[in-house]
Amino acid sequence: GDSGTQMEGPVTLSEEAFLTINCTYTATGYPSLFWYVQYPGEGLQLLLKATKADDKGSNKGFEATYRKETTSFHLEKGSVQVSDSAVYFCALTQGGSEKLVFGKGMKLTVNP
Amino acid sequence: DAGITQSPRHKVTETGTPVTLRCHQTENHRYMYWYRQDPGHGLRLIHYSYGVKDTDKGEVSDGYSVSRSKTEDFLLTLESATSSQTSVYFCAISEIGGMRRQDNSPLHFGNGTRLTVT
Secondary structure, eight states, X not given: OOEEEEOOOOEEEETTOOEEEXXXXXXXXXXXXXXXXXXXXXXXXXXXXXXXXXXXXXXXXXXXXXXTTTTBOOEEESSOOGGGOEEEEEEEEOTTSSOEEEOOOEEEEEEO | XXXXXXXXXXXXXXXXXXEEEEEEESSXXXXXXXXXXXXXXXXXXXXEEEETTEEEEOTXXXXXXXXXXXXXXXXXXXXXXXXXXXXXXXXXXXXXXGGXXXXXXXXXXXXXXXXXXX
């Protein structure tokens, strides 16, 4: 079935470092792709999304581009902050269904 | 928060006892979901509902049942809890399901219920 594979971490960075979290997917057809973020003690929140090839999603300084040729949707941020410490999940919709499939999540810790 | 309340927030129960978790929404959204979150597995879909009395299984539905008698409430029941069901359970809602959701309506999650089965 459709799935997303992402770096699992955990990853620790210093404030203002560059962040990349890899996500590659396996899917039939053309899924929509998402990044969700989970802050400590909370549920997941949508961070950004892309619905077709070459779309770039962006929010809060984070970006990800839907790359059909490499089946990837890597998350990037040029300068992380302590407040970005969270668990990040890539996800995709299974074609033609109501189900959203999540990767295993990657815990990011940003130190001052 | 998108008007989603999960109860209880924490529960400890013994193996073999029944447990019901409740998800209540005030958004009048059609679609509701139950996920469990476990280390090394991310989030896995247990069951979901696409309307009152309309439910379907997710990838890890064994040992769980659900009911949706009103738009605003989606109940998850463990008929006889086992230690493997110790987890954090998240409810989510969306206004639109299927391939249309990604354009207009992401999933909104509750804050979770931490269940421990001893």
